[in-house]
Ligand code: PEP
């Protein structure tokens with residue numbers, strides 16, 4: 001398990017040195033992260049210290065065995081990172097969302113051996129994530145990995161960024177060789193749920209973690225609520241339970257559960273096919289009568305009924321809403337087809 005840790009932003013030489021000193025006690029930390037340029041969503045905040053921060057990284061690198069990494073958002077950032085011997089760079093979420101910008105960064109990375117970590121875009125669009133990874137892989141000879149930092153949805157379920165774990169797992173299906181790192185800090189958005197988010201990533205087979213750590217998080221210039229103190233970080237790493245391969249008995253129980261899941265999925269698909277057939281029949285009734293295919297009152301009543309049932313069954317409301325919305329969209333499509 002690879003761990004990358006460090007402050008959201010590098011704020012001073014002393015702050016960076018303090019964090020590096022504290023993390024030196026943990027042999028699992030291989031790399032120090034630190035924001036050097038902070039492209040903020042809204043103007044007016046702390047925007048990073050730029051070149052001096054790179055100089056402090058280089059100085060500390062000569063005294064420790066750690067590697068150092070930071071975010072790059074512009075080609076000049078890549079040039080400076082190469083100049084100061086930064087060991088790896090990452091593309092931030094907002095950069096991955098823009099293929100033009102990714103392309104510009106790749107032009108600067110072309111022909112280098114710089115390892116690149118690609119964070120997912122804020123929107124759950126797997127194509128953007130895959131595309132940025134592919135572009136970077138064509139540019140650098142260094143390793144290109146994926147960092148899951150969660151998604152900015154309308155309802156984030158108490159997280160800062162909704163984890164939508166199925167998206168990174170789908171990425172893994174497309175790119176099984178690509179190292180998958182979880183950033184539980186930006187997913188959680190608050191210190192108290194960073195450890196459980198990191199554990200979830202471990203349970204899902206992620207290869208590494210990127211965790212924000214600050215000597216005095218409450219006074220941090222960016223992301224104060226989610227950064228761990230060095231002690232909090234040590235407690236988190238100590239609490240992590242590695243994924244076990246499992247005993248024979250456990251494997252048998254697992255195989256049994258998996259076959260049940262297979263059966264259930266087959267039934268779900270058969271039911272869905274029946275539901276779509278029924279939708280087609282409804283369309284055939286509505287069409288000659290000139291009735292609208294989509295009737296908001298009917299949809300609202302249906303949703304309310306299903307949500308009540310979901311609550312009774314102990315199913316997550318948000319999950320059931322998203323599922324029904326997807327089914328409904330397909331049902332409308334099918335009705336239009338006929
Ligand atoms: C960060 O790592 O500090 C950061 C800004 O992350 P993201 O690009 O995932 O929002």
Ligand code: MN
Nearest residue numbers: 008212222223
């Ligand atoms: Mn941050």
